[in-house]
Amino acid sequence: MKKIAYIFVLMLAISACTKDLTSLNIDPKNPSNVPSYSLFTEAERSMANTIASSSVNLNIFRLIEQQWTETTYLNETRYQLPSRNQPDNIWSAFYTGALANFQQAKNKLKTDVTDAGTQKNETAIIDILQVYTYYYLVTTYGNVPYSQALDINNPFPKYDDAKTIYNDLLTRLDTDIAALNASAGSFGDADVIYKGDPTAWKKFANTLKLKMGIVLADADNTKAQAVVQAAVAAGVFTSNADNATYKYVSSPPNTNPIWVDLVQSQRHDFVATTEFLSYLKPNTTNQDPRLPYFFALSSNGVYAGAPNGSGNGGLVFSQYSLPSGPSLTPGSVGSLTNPDFPGLLLDYAETEFNLAEATQRGYITGSVATHYNNAVTASITYWGGTAAQATAYLLQPDVAYLTATGTALQKIARQEYVAYYNRGWDAWTLTRRLDYPVLVKPTKAYTDFPVRFTYPISEQNVNVTNYTAASSAIGGDDVTTKLFFDKF
Incomplete structure (x- = not known):
C-alpha cells in the first residue's frame, strides 16, 4: 500500500512538472524582467566602483x-594610456x-512604481546620478555622445559639444x-548611498552644482558665479555627516575595489611617491x-617614497x-585597503575648498581663510585625525592660509x-584647471602630462564618422588637447 501511495505522489509530481514545459527555458540567474530598484542598485x-577603483586597467589617476x-611596470606612471x-x-x-x-531603471519605474510621489523622487535621484556620471565623462574626454547616447536602437551616436x-x-x-519631495517615498535600502533620503x-545635488560651477570659473566666469550663488543659497554640505559614500561590505562580491585590486590580488607594486610625501612631511619635525x-611604514620603520617613475623592476x-594605514576606531573610515572601506563620491572637505575658492573669486561673501581651515579640518577628521591635530597643523607657517607661500588659489589648490x-580623478581636474600643484613629468614619459583621455579605440574603429567629427571639433584626439574648462 505504501508503494502504491508513493508511486501516486510521484506521478502527481511529474504531471505538475510537465504542465508548463516553457518554464524550463527560464534562467533564474538571468531574469528577463528586472525591477527598477535592482537596476538602480x-x-x-x-x-562607484569605477570612481573608487585602483585598477591599472581602469582608474590610473592616483x-x-x-x-x-x-x-615594476611603469606604463601608467609614464602616461602610456593605450597600453591597457x-x-x-x-x-x-x-x-x-x-x-x-540608470536609464533602464528610469524607464522601468514608470510601470513598476505606482505611487506618483515615489516615482517622482526616484526619477530625480536617478537623474542626479546620471548628471554625476556625465560630469566625469565630459571632463575626461571632452565632446561625448549625449543626446543620442542611451538609445539602444542607435549604435552610432553623434558626439555633442562638451560645454553644451x-x-x-x-x-x-x-x-x-x-x-x-521629502514627504514622498523613495528607494530605501536599494539606494546604497543615502537610503533614498530625498533631503x-x-x-x-546642490553640492555637485557648486563643484560644477567652480570648474566653469575660467571658461565662463559669469555662468560660474550664478551657478555657485544658487547652489550655496539652496544649501550645500555642512559637515562630514553629509558625505556621499558608497558603503562596501567585508565579504565579496561587494567589497572595496582597492582591497580587490591590491590585497585580494596580492599586488605590492604601488607605493607612495617622494613628491607626494614631501607635502605630508616637509621636514623632520612637521608631519601631516x-x-x-x-x-604604511616601510620595512625600515619609516615613511619612505620612491621618486615618481623610477621603478621598472629595480625597486x-x-x-x-x-x-594603507591602521585600522581605526569604530565610526571612522578605517584603512583604505580594508574590504569595507567606503567609496567617497562627494564630500564636505572639497565643498569647503570650493567655498574658499568661490569667496576668493568674489562669487560669495565670507572669509577665505575660514573656509580653507574648515576644509583642512574636515579632511583630517574624516580620515581619523582629531580636531586638535587639525588646529595644530593649521598653525604651521607653511600651512596657515595667511603665511603659506603662493597666490591665494595656489594655497587652496x-x-x-x-x-x-x-581621489586622483578629482585631483586631476584640480591640477588641470588651476595648473597647481606643478607636477614634473616622469623620466621617459610617453607623452606630456595628459589633460584629457583619448577616445576609445572601439569608437575609432566602429563609430568612425562621429569620432572623426568630434576629434576635429575639440582640436585633435590627443592627450594634450585642452578641454573647454581648462583655459590657462
Whole structure:
C-alpha cells in the first residue's frame, strides 16, 4: 500500500512538472524582467566602483597625479594610456555599466512604481546620478555622445559639444532639485548611498552644482558665479555627516575595489611617491596628521617614497610605504585597503575648498581663510585625525592660509590636492584647471602630462564618422588637447 501511495505522489509530481514545459527555458540567474530598484542598485555599484577603483586597467589617476608610483611596470606612471586600454574601459564602465542601467531603471519605474510621489523622487535621484556620471565623462574626454547616447536602437551616436552638455547637466540638476519631495517615498535600502533620503539627495545635488560651477570659473566666469550663488543659497554640505559614500561590505562580491585590486590580488607594486610625501612631511619635525592613514611604514620603520617613475623592476616594494594605514576606531573610515572601506563620491572637505575658492573669486561673501581651515579640518577628521591635530597643523607657517607661500588659489589648490588623496580623478581636474600643484613629468614619459583621455579605440574603429567629427571639433584626439574648462 505504501508503494502504491508513493508511486501516486510521484506521478502527481511529474504531471505538475510537465504542465508548463516553457518554464524550463527560464534562467533564474538571468531574469528577463528586472525591477527598477535592482537596476538602480547595480548602476550605483558600477558607478562607484569605477570612481573608487585602483585598477591599472581602469582608474590610473592616483598614478597620473603622483600620489602613488609603480615599482615594476611603469606604463601608467609614464602616461602610456593605450597600453591597457583605459580610455575604452572607462568609457564602457560609465556608458554600459552605469548610465545604461540608470536609464533602464528610469524607464522601468514608470510601470513598476505606482505611487506618483515615489516615482517622482526616484526619477530625480536617478537623474542626479546620471548628471554625476556625465560630469566625469565630459571632463575626461571632452565632446561625448549625449543626446543620442542611451538609445539602444542607435549604435552610432553623434558626439555633442562638451560645454553644451555641461550646461544642460546644470539645467537637469535644477529640475531634479525642484522635483525632490521629502514627504514622498523613495528607494530605501536599494539606494546604497543615502537610503533614498530625498533631503540628502537635494543637498548632494546642490553640492555637485557648486563643484560644477567652480570648474566653469575660467571658461565662463559669469555662468560660474550664478551657478555657485544658487547652489550655496539652496544649501550645500555642512559637515562630514553629509558625505556621499558608497558603503562596501567585508565579504565579496561587494567589497572595496582597492582591497580587490591590491590585497585580494596580492599586488605590492604601488607605493607612495617622494613628491607626494614631501607635502605630508616637509621636514623632520612637521608631519601631516593624515600621513599614518594614507600610507604604511616601510620595512625600515619609516615613511619612505620612491621618486615618481623610477621603478621598472629595480625597486624593492618593502622599502617604501604602501597605500594603507591602521585600522581605526569604530565610526571612522578605517584603512583604505580594508574590504569595507567606503567609496567617497562627494564630500564636505572639497565643498569647503570650493567655498574658499568661490569667496576668493568674489562669487560669495565670507572669509577665505575660514573656509580653507574648515576644509583642512574636515579632511583630517574624516580620515581619523582629531580636531586638535587639525588646529595644530593649521598653525604651521607653511600651512596657515595667511603665511603659506603662493597666490591665494595656489594655497587652496595645494591643500585641496592633499585632501584629494585616494581621489586622483578629482585631483586631476584640480591640477588641470588651476595648473597647481606643478607636477614634473616622469623620466621617459610617453607623452606630456595628459589633460584629457583619448577616445576609445572601439569608437575609432566602429563609430568612425562621429569620432572623426568630434576629434576635429575639440582640436585633435590627443592627450594634450585642452578641454573647454581648462583655459590657462
